[in-house]
Structure formats: C-alpha cells, structure tokens
Amino acid sequence: MTTPLLEIDDLSVAFRTRKQDVTVVKNVSMSILPGQTVAVVGESGSGKSTTAAAVNRLLPDNGRITSGRVVFDGRDLVKASARQMTAIRGAGIGLVPQDPMSNLNPLMRIGDQIAEALEVHGVASGKAARERVVELLDMVGIQDARRRARQYPHEFSGGMRQRALIAMGLACRPKLLIADEPTSALDVTVQRRILDQLEQLTAEMGTAVFLITHDLALAAERADVVAVMYHGEIVETGPAAGILGDPGHEYTRRLLGAVPSLSSVRVQEPPRDAPDLVVVDGLRKVFPGRDGDPGFTAVDEVSFTIPRGQTVSIVGESGSGKSTTANLLLGLDEPTAGSIRFDGTDLAGLGRRELFAFRRRVQPVFQNPYASLDPRYTVEKSIIEPLRVHRVGTPAERRKTAAELLEKVSLPASMAGRLPHELSGGQRQRVAIARALALSPELVVLDEAVSALDVLVQAQILELLAELQRELGLSYLFISHDLAVVRMISHRVHVMRGGRVVESGTAGEIFDRPSDGYTQELLAAIPGSR
Structure with a gap:
C-alpha cells in the first residue's frame, strides 16, 4: 500500500x-x-x-x-x-486561503508578494523570481501579467486577488x-x-x-x-x-x-408593466493609470433598467466590470460618462442630504464577508448600526429588529454577542445580509452575496430574498458568477465581458438559447457540464 x-x-x-x-x-x-x-x-x-x-x-x-x-x-x-x-x-504545504483581501499585503505590489515566497524558500531570486511571477500570474488566467504584477491588491478585482493567492500557493510546487x-x-x-x-x-x-x-x-x-x-x-x-x-x-x-441547477426555474413571475426603479444609460468608468499607464476602462457604454419588484442579474468573468457597475449604482464611485437615475432622479445631482436619504433606500451586500464587518462590533451591533445612523426606532426596538433578522438569515440568537473573528465566512455573510435588510430598502445590490455560503444556507437566503420581494416589492441587482443561482432567481440577465454588455435577455433566453459565444463558453464551463 x-x-x-x-x-x-x-x-x-x-x-x-x-x-x-x-x-x-x-x-x-x-x-x-x-x-x-x-x-x-x-x-x-x-x-x-x-x-x-x-x-x-x-x-x-x-x-x-x-x-x-x-x-x-x-x-x-x-x-x-x-x-x-x-x-x-x-x-x-502550499496554501490558498479563503479570503483574498486579508491575506494580501495592501502595501506591497502583487508581484513582490509572490516573489517573496519564491525567495524565502530558495526557489528563485532577482530577475529569475520576477520572470517566474509573470509565468505564475499568466498560468492562473491574469491577462497582461507583467503589468499586473506591478499593481497593488486594491487594483485587482476580488476574483483576480484570489487568482494571485492561487499563484502564490503553487509558487514553490x-x-x-x-x-x-x-x-x-x-x-x-x-x-x-x-x-x-x-x-x-x-x-x-x-x-x-x-x-x-x-x-x-x-x-x-x-x-x-x-x-x-x-x-x-x-x-x-x-x-x-x-x-x-x-x-x-x-x-x-x-x-x-439543495444544490441549484441550470434546470431550476423561478416560480414567481415578474409583475407586469412594473415601472423602472433604476435606469442606467451609457455608463462608462475609466480608472486613470500611473507611471505613464494610459488607464483602464472598467465599464464601457453599459445600459440597463431595474423594474420595481424584479431581480436583474449581471454575470461575467472576474474583471468584467460587474462590481464596478455595482459601486457606481451605489454612489460609491462617480462615472466618467453616462447617467444613473434612481426613482426618476439623477444620482449626479444629489446633495449631501439627498445622498444620505438615497443610501437608506439602497443597501449593499458586498462580496467579501471578512472586510465588510467591523472587527470591533458584535453581530448585534453590526445589524443595529444602520438603524442607529438613520435614527430608526428606539434602542429596544433596534435590538428586537436585530433578533428578528438573525432568525430570518438562519443564525441562532446566541450569535448576537459574537465578534466577526468568531464566525465562519458563511456566517459573516449572513450577518451582512441581515444588516442590509435592517432599513427595509427598496433596492438591494448583492455583489456575490451567496458565493461564500454552503448550499443549504444559500437555499434559505435565496428563499428569504424571494419572500421579501413578494412581501415588500423589493428590487435586486444580483451580481454573481454562479449561473445556476442566477437562473433560479433572475427575471432578466445581462452578460458582461471586458466592461461591455455582450448579451441581454430573460433567464430563459440566456440559459436556454444563448446567442453570444462568450455566454455559451460560460455555460459549458460549469462543473458537471462536461
């Protein structure tokens, strides 16, 4: 043996x-x-x-x-x-950890961090290490690897940071x-x-x-x-x-x-003739470069609408512009060109007071559950915080709301006093979802919100989101690379690649009759499809 x-x-x-x-x-x-x-x-x-x-x-x-x-x-x-x-x-023993952001040094270039692993273990140094870094980044699918090696973690998307960690884990074979x-x-x-x-x-x-x-x-x-x-x-x-x-x-x-599949079909039909809550028109975002770099166009002429009470999904590979589009819609970044209208009002014209009111109506659930919670706040305090900031309810009413939300996201009441480091990644993400729902928003932007969850909890969260949509008429912008989940919950789907929308349609049209070669490639790459 x-x-x-x-x-x-x-x-x-x-x-x-x-x-x-x-x-x-x-x-x-x-x-x-x-x-x-x-x-x-x-x-x-x-x-x-x-x-x-x-x-x-x-x-x-x-x-x-x-x-x-x-x-x-x-x-x-x-x-x-x-x-x-x-x-x-x-x-x-090589390691690819779960959380890409907290496991990369924000003050060091990506290439230097991988080269450091090579040098510490005597695999390569100097020019040889730098060349090996480029090979590793190319191997894990990062385009223009030589230029990207000189960038910092905050200049990478979440998926690209994960690929950098995979390159680091494989560096010493x-x-x-x-x-x-x-x-x-x-x-x-x-x-x-x-x-x-x-x-x-x-x-x-x-x-x-x-x-x-x-x-x-x-x-x-x-x-x-x-x-x-x-x-x-x-x-x-x-x-x-x-x-x-x-x-x-x-x-x-x-x-x-509990595993979703591409044969999953959403039971709930969209409301007929629902008015548009969000209208995105000709959206463009260019990030300026450094040291003579011409810059990077992350979002290029993107247009779509989000009707009230519906779920609109954006799918595409890491770095396609999905999360940048979400950040622009949330008002966390300003577009280079184009417009975003929420309930008829252009976000570009909002003053400080109007922007504060807008944030109560639109809530995010971010991709990274490790970075989205304050490490000093208990679970209860994290959920209560938006209620306190917006002066909603008494302290007792806020605690009651927090307890109800914990139950809704399938977390026991005993979790209320725990700190983020005492929770698993999936548990942290459920807390982030509970916090987003605390203010009863009209639009929830979910950026890979269920990617860190196991299938049982994922099914519970998706059912919760559907139930809240039925009860409250919530709208969702759902960003994901999990196509089976997107098929199950979406009314309309937009496929992004290289900052552009390459195909749009209903969930049935996109998944049953994809017309773009890239969409066909995405569907063919799903585990179990070959």
Whole structure:
C-alpha cells in the first residue's frame, strides 16, 4: 500500500471563548495519498476550514489542538516547532486561503508578494523570481501579467486577488496544496482553468490537494475522495462518485437536494408593466493609470433598467466590470460618462442630504464577508448600526429588529454577542445580509452575496430574498458568477465581458438559447457540464 502523504488521526480542536472552550473539530480522521485530491464538503461552520488550519498549524490565537496527530510526510506536525513549521509551509504545504483581501499585503505590489515566497524558500531570486511571477500570474488566467504584477491588491478585482493567492500557493510546487474555497470568487471559465492546472500538477509531480469547498458539483468533478463534515465530525467518506451519486447519510442527501441547477426555474413571475426603479444609460468608468499607464476602462457604454419588484442579474468573468457597475449604482464611485437615475432622479445631482436619504433606500451586500464587518462590533451591533445612523426606532426596538433578522438569515440568537473573528465566512455573510435588510430598502445590490455560503444556507437566503420581494416589492441587482443561482432567481440577465454588455435577455433566453459565444463558453464551463 502507498504511504499517505498526510494522515489526520483522531484530531480535535477547541476555541476559547469568553464563557468556555468550544470543541469545533471532533475526533476527525482522514488521509491523503500522494497525487490524490480529497475534498471536504459541509455547511458553513462545520469545521472544514478549522481542520485545514490545524494541519498547517495556523489556528487563531484562541484555537488549539486538544488531541490527535497530523502526520505530514512522516512527521507529526502537532509536535513540530514554530521554526520547523515555517520551513514546511510554502515549500512542503502550499496554501490558498479563503479570503483574498486579508491575506494580501495592501502595501506591497502583487508581484513582490509572490516573489517573496519564491525567495524565502530558495526557489528563485532577482530577475529569475520576477520572470517566474509573470509565468505564475499568466498560468492562473491574469491577462497582461507583467503589468499586473506591478499593481497593488486594491487594483485587482476580488476574483483576480484570489487568482494571485492561487499563484502564490503553487509558487514553490509543494507536495500538498491546501485549497480553502479556492474558486468561490472565480467565474466558471477561470475556475476550470485553475482546476485543470491543479490536476496537471497532480499528474506531473504527485502533488496532493486538500480541497475545502461547499460546491458539491466541483467536488464530484474534481476529487478522488469526498469527506462530508457536519458539526465538527466527518459523517461520511468515500470515493466521490459513490458519496455524491448514492449518499448514505441523511445530511449528505440534504446537501445534494439543495444544490441549484441550470434546470431550476423561478416560480414567481415578474409583475407586469412594473415601472423602472433604476435606469442606467451609457455608463462608462475609466480608472486613470500611473507611471505613464494610459488607464483602464472598467465599464464601457453599459445600459440597463431595474423594474420595481424584479431581480436583474449581471454575470461575467472576474474583471468584467460587474462590481464596478455595482459601486457606481451605489454612489460609491462617480462615472466618467453616462447617467444613473434612481426613482426618476439623477444620482449626479444629489446633495449631501439627498445622498444620505438615497443610501437608506439602497443597501449593499458586498462580496467579501471578512472586510465588510467591523472587527470591533458584535453581530448585534453590526445589524443595529444602520438603524442607529438613520435614527430608526428606539434602542429596544433596534435590538428586537436585530433578533428578528438573525432568525430570518438562519443564525441562532446566541450569535448576537459574537465578534466577526468568531464566525465562519458563511456566517459573516449572513450577518451582512441581515444588516442590509435592517432599513427595509427598496433596492438591494448583492455583489456575490451567496458565493461564500454552503448550499443549504444559500437555499434559505435565496428563499428569504424571494419572500421579501413578494412581501415588500423589493428590487435586486444580483451580481454573481454562479449561473445556476442566477437562473433560479433572475427575471432578466445581462452578460458582461471586458466592461461591455455582450448579451441581454430573460433567464430563459440566456440559459436556454444563448446567442453570444462568450455566454455559451460560460455555460459549458460549469462543473458537471462536461
């Protein structure tokens, strides 16, 4: 038998809270062979990411391994010194973390951060390191890699930042790559390219992949073995085809039953002859360049409307201009040309008082749940904050509203006193959605708002959004790379590429009869479609 590259034996992990120690990983055992891809799937907060952090000895300060062994390449990492772990990370075990923004240094150029990893582990230095950086960025699908290497993280889209982290994780060609939701921020075409590259590494070098994902279709297509986690325990494990084709555990069956597909059809019909709440006309945004750079056109002649009570979606690859369009609509950035009219009023003409009133009527849910919550605020305070700023209700009424919203987004009341670092990524995103709904807005702009959520919670949130739309007549601008979700909830869809809208239509027209080659390419790249 082949000796496992990684063997986790009876691992338990606990977190120290203000009241007591909480065990979040309970007696987990699993192994990964050289060249094997093992996917761990499960809902947000099930212990997936904590298990991976324990392997790499990167638990937060209040976390500790309470029992068990983690044997990597013959060495028990639980007993390894800090210096030994520093040598192992990067060279032996590569890491692609879940959150691209907090794991990149905002003060360093992207290329310098990747080159630093190469130099620390003696892979390359100087000019050779810079050339390798360009190769890595090109490999993960970043166009004009040499120019992009000189840019800073804030000049990259969320998906591009994630690709930079993937390049960093692969830089030293490690024996094991821990990939924690490595493609959750990526469109399906780039996702396929990245995962194809991981498979190529596995074939060439025997690199093993420890894949953490809530995307069951991705796990079924890419993993050799799937382990299902629930409440800190592995409840089912085995070959991917067997686990996901014929699940034995009730929880696995629930997960599979909640997965959206391109055959999903929205039940709710759009209101007939609904007036337009938003009219976007000829929108253009050019970001100026530096050091002789001519600049970058992020949005180019984009026009669309959002009728009252309807969901309009924008899909497209990372860097296509989706999030920039959302920021312009939210009034967080000013267009270079064109106009945005909200309820008949041009945003360009709003004064400070009118803009404050506008922000109450339009609320965002941003892509990154790690950066969108104040780390010093409890969950309750984060939800209450917009109510306080807009002077809505008494303190007691605000607390009651916060409790009701927590229940609506499927978070227990006990979460109210927790801080963001005590929550999983999916739990943080649910808090962000609850906060956005606190002011009962007319329009909610959701920028990849469900991409960090497992399928069970995602289904609950999408049903909540549909229910609120039916009850309150809410309008949504829904930005996503998850085409199955877009198909399920959208009344109208716009496909963006390179800052332009290349195809528009109803959900049925776009997904059943796509006319543009790029739209056809997006649909063909969905995991499980080949």
